[in-house]
Amino acid sequence: METPTNIQVIGREVAIAWSDGSESYFPMSFLRVHSPSAENKGETDIFGRKYGGADRTDFGDTEVVGWHFVGNYAVRFEFSDGHNTGIFSYAYLKELEEKL
Numbered sequence: 001m002e003t004p005t006n007i008q009v010i011g012r013e014v015a016i017a018w019s020d021g022s023e024s025y026f027p028m029s030f031l032r033v034h035s036p037s038a039e040n041k042g043e044t045d046i047f048g049r050k051y052g053g054a055d056r057t058d059f060g061d062t063e064v065v066g067w068h069f070v071g072n073y074a075v076r077f078e079f080s081d082g083h084n085t086g087i088f089s090y091a092y093l094k095e096l097e098e099k100l
Helices: 028-033 090-097
Strands: 004-010 013-018 023-027 064-070 074-079 087-089
Touching (some): 028 074
């Protein structure tokens, strides 16, 4: 699996350079919408019922203000609206790249 070798903010995008030489560019609001946190997406019980989750899709002015690596498998972004609980695995980031 590819791992980030560098993460930078360029304008209103987060640029990620990967260990295989590829690069990804994510609009900040796109990352905020796709945060995999329970606060954002909710949680599903064993019967398929969803609890919580904002289901909000407009984070137009939200910016990434920082990030931290989580172990050797993920990044946790900090957003200007205070959100910081979504853990973006490297595999999930590669999946998101295909949605752009």
